[in-house]
Amino acid sequence: MDGFKSGFFLNLYQNTRNALKSDELQTFSGLNNNIERMKFVHNVSMIEKKLNLKRHDREQTHRTNNDEIYFYKDLNCALEMKKIGNKFFQNQQWNEALNFYNKSYIMIPSDSQKDVAILFANRSAVLYHLENYDAALKEIERAIACSYPKEMMYKLKERKARCFLAKKDLKEALKAFKEDIQALDDAIIPVDNKLKLERDAQIMIKMIEKNLAIEEKMSSKIKAKEQTNKNDENLNKDNNEERFVSNSLGFDYSEEEGRYAIAAQDIKLGTYLVQEKPHASSLLQNYSQTHCQFCFKRINVPIACSNCADVIYCSENCRDNSWKTFHRFECGIIQHLWSSGASITCQMALRAISQKPLNYFVNLREELIELKSNIDYSKIDTLSNDDYRRIFVLVTHEKERTFEDVFHRMMMANFLLHCLKMCDYFEDDETEENFFYIGSLIYHNLQVMQYNAHEISELQYKGKNDTGSSVFIGGGIYPTVAFFNHSCDPGIVRYYTGNTMMVRAIKHIPKGSIVAENYGPIFTQTPKDERQSQLLKQYHFKCMCVPCMQNWPTFKDMEDTFLRFRCDGKNKTCPSVIQVPLDVNEFMIKCTECGEFTNIMKGLKSVQDTDMLFKTATRLHESGDTKNALSKYLECLQILLQSLVPPFRSFHLTQQGIKRCIMEFGNKVYL
Numbered sequence: 230m231d232g233f234k235s236g237f238f239l240n241l242y243q244n245t246r247n248a249l250k251s252d253e254l255q256t257f258s259g260l261n262n263n264i265e266r267m268k269f270v271h272n273v274s275m276i277e278k279k280l281n282l283k284r285h286d287r288e289q290t291h292r293t294n295n296d297e298i299y300f301y302k303d304l305n306c307a308l309e310m311k312k313i314g315n316k317f318f319q320n321q322q323w324n325e326a327l328n329f330y331n332k333s334y335i336m337i338p339s340d341s342q343k344d345v346a347i348l349f350a351n352r353s354a355v356l357y358h359l360e361n362y363d364a365a366l367k368e369i370e371r372a373i374a375c376s377y378p379k380e381m382m383y384k385l386k387e388r389k390a391r392c393f394l395a396k397k398d399l400k401e402a403l404k405a406f407k408e409d410i411q412a413l414d415d416a417i418i419p420v421d422n423k424l425k426l427e428r429d430a431q432i433m434i435k436m437i438e439k440n441l442a443i444e445e446k447m448s449s450k451i452k453a454k455e456q457t458n459k460n461d462e463n464l465n466k467d468n469n470e471e472r473f474v475s476n477s478l479g480f481d482y483s484e485e486e487g488r489y490a491i492a493a494q495d496i497k498l499g500t501y502l503v504q505e506k507p508h509a510s511s512l513l514q515n516y517s518q519t520h521c522q523f524c525f526k527r528i529n530v531p532i533a534c535s536n537c538a539d540v541i542y543c544s545e546n547c548r549d550n551s552w553k554t555f556h557r558f559e560c561g562i563i564q565h566l567w568s569s570g571a572s573i574t575c576q577m578a579l580r581a582i583s584q585k586p587l588n589y590f591v592n593l594r595e596e597l598i599e600l601k602s603n604i605d606y607s608k609i610d611t612l613s614n615d616d617y618r619r620i621f622v623l624v625t626h627e628k629e630r631t632f633e634d635v636f637h638r639m640m641m642a643n644f645l646l647h648c649l650k651m652c653d654y655f656e657d658d659e660t661e662e663n664f665f666y667i668g669s670l671i672y673h674n675l676q677v678m679q680y681n682a683h684e685i686s687e688l689q690y691k692g693k694n695d696t697g698s699s700v701f702i703g704g705g706i707y708p709t710v711a712f713f714n715h716s717c718d719p720g721i722v723r724y725y726t727g728n729t730m731m732v733r734a735i736k737h738i739p740k741g742s743i744v745a746e747n748y749g750p751i752f753t754q755t756p757k758d759e760r761q762s763q764l765l766k767q768y769h770f771k772c773m774c775v776p777c778m779q780n781w782p783t784f785k786d787m788e789d790t791f792l793r794f795r796c797d798g799k800n801k802t803c804p805s806v807i808q809v810p811l812d813v814n815e816f817m818i819k820c821t822e823c824g825e826f827t828n829i830m831k832g833l834k835s836v837q838d839t840d841m842l843f844k845t846a847t848r849l850h851e852s853g854d855t856k857n858a859l860s861k862y863l864e865c866l867q868i869l870l871q872s873l874v875p876p877f878r879s880f881h882l883t884q885q886g887i888k889r890c891i892m893e894f895g896n897k898v899y900l
């Protein structure tokens with residue numbers, strides 16, 4: 230996720246770097262703070278002269294060189310798209326029609342409100358046919374708010390009534406049919422048609438009134454339903470929390486490992502540990518026309534930015550929040566960022582600044598200097614997720630960086646600073662001091678993102694039988710989860726709804742143990758040496774997790790591994806450890822020492838967490854459903870891996886077994 234891999238910036242960087250003379254190199258190496266370094270890079274790169282970039286504005290209504298990716302507001306083009314949409318609509322190809330209406334709407338300049346209103350109305354018609362009545366009603370509301378023509382209003386009101394009817398909301402349907410009759414007064418259509426439409430509406434009104442009378446009698450039932458809906462609303466509110474951190478999670482600090490998460494109490498498998506919104510996040514360009522720029526939800530019915538056609542939103546709320554924070558500055562420069570080749574981490578480094586006004590950072594300046602040498606985590610943890618100090622304190626490994634790394638990142642920061650200037654971030658403030666101070670923060674952010682940002686993924690399914698795969702759609706910086714250290718055998722799984730991250734335990738984690746996540750290399754797939762050197766190179770630490778210390782084999786190396794169990798023979802004193810081949814599908818095994826048959830799962834019964842699971846497995850086993858029983862037994866084993874004492878603690882489950890446990894059990898957690 231790091232750096233500029235392609236795009237015009239690479240050239241600029243290489244030219245500047247190659248042109249550096251040895252005395253300039255020395256000067257740069259001798260500089261002792263980031264503001265001075267920023268000034269130096271700014272002067273040698275002469276970025277403003279070399280890059281003739283301008284912010285796009287509303288007047289720029291042309292398309293560039295048949296460029297398929299970059300859309301501009303363009304009325305003619307938008308009307309063409311609408312025509313295509315209309316053709317699909319006539320052929321009852323609803324999804325295709327919606328797709329073209331969406332494209333058309335996104336490209337309409339915001340001063341063409343009437344066209345916008347008509348497109349909202351067209352989308353409502355498609356959505357009605359797709360039986361997505363709530364979305365259709367929302368579009369009707371939007372069309373009306375955009376001054377939909379009075380003479381056509383009766384169509385919208387009638388559609389509104391039919392949507393409510395389909396939703397079985399008779400009261401609202403009744404209201405809408407009455408509004409429909411009123412709206413017919415303004416309709417410019419032949420009188421006969423008008424009368425017919427009015428008669429139809431009256432018939433509906435009578436029918437609904439009759440049904441409402443019946444419904445009245447059952448009002449108590451309806452009240453109960455309303456109560457349920459209210460409860461649902463409350464649930465959703467909880468989901469919208471900025472962050473939730475379980476009481477079972479704590480944080481500790483050591484000189485070698487920095488700050489890291491631990492279990493403040495025993496953590497059961499499956500426990501929700503964290504739900505967190507990002508401090509800053511950026512969506513990949515490829516998803517800019519399918520996902521909400523603000524919350525990353527996939528969208529069928531987008532809301533457009535009124536100035537640019539580069540981004541879309543799932544709702545007016547997300548559009549407004551985006552505008553209030555970063556998009557008012559980024560609007561019109563996003564295409565430059567994309568074509569520069571700036572990685573998602575670079576875009577996040579910029580966004581962590583563009584989402585707050587200049588004053589915010591100017592006011593924090595003294596405190597940030599203090600934070601560089603003295604961090605009070607108990608205070609930092611109480612700050613809200615959108616507070617810049619929460620990400621400022623994250624690891625940067627600043628002292629371990631090479632000259633090339635610093636120069637490269639300074640150049641990136643300088644380019645991003647240039648972008649900020651281009652989009653009027655500094656407004657009337659022309660002081661050099663603030664300009665380079667913000668540059669130094671962008672540089673700091675680039676370092677923070679390198680070690681602390683997370684990829685945001687989405688579970689995508691291709692067809693009915695697909696089991697789904699996780700697809701990278703953007704990046705985010707999560708102030709709480711950024712403090713989780715790594716293990717090659719992690720205790721948690723991360724997954725997302727939009728850009729909200731959820732973290733759950735995938736094993737039993739005893740009180741006081743580290744709660745680790747995984748930075749990439751996992752013991753089942755990558756051999757120890759490879760894992761350790763990758764982590765050292767990428768994250769500057771030597772991994773000392775249990776699989777690294779005990780050199781656990783990968784799945785591939787586990788082909789010949791045995792399951793090992795202590796014999797549970799008749800006299801209970803047999804000291805033997807029985808080895809069971811990997812492909813075991815019998816649960817009764819014979820001890821080679823005492824000759825007794827024993828149930829390999831017997832020793833596991835005592836562990837509380839697995840009791841239910843074990844009972845289910847036994848029931849399935851006894852009923853002859855060996856396949857499902859095995860799967861349940863293996864789930865037990867997966868949980869127990871953490872709590873068993875040696876030699877059991879150190880055994881590795883079968884390749885098939887652990888894989889299946891993780892896949893099957895893990896999947897349940899993911900979904």
Ligand SMILES: C[S@@+](CC[C@H](N)C(=O)[O-])C[C@H]1O[C@@H](n2cnc3c(N)ncnc32)[C@H](O)[C@@H]1O
Binds near residue numbers: 680
């Ligand atoms: C995302 S941060 C994790 C939080 C970090 N410990 C801190 O103090 O902010 C990643 C950095 O933490 C440290 N780290 C992560 N896992 C570690 C581990 N298992 N052992 C030692 N250091 C680790 C490394 O310095 C790594 O670059």
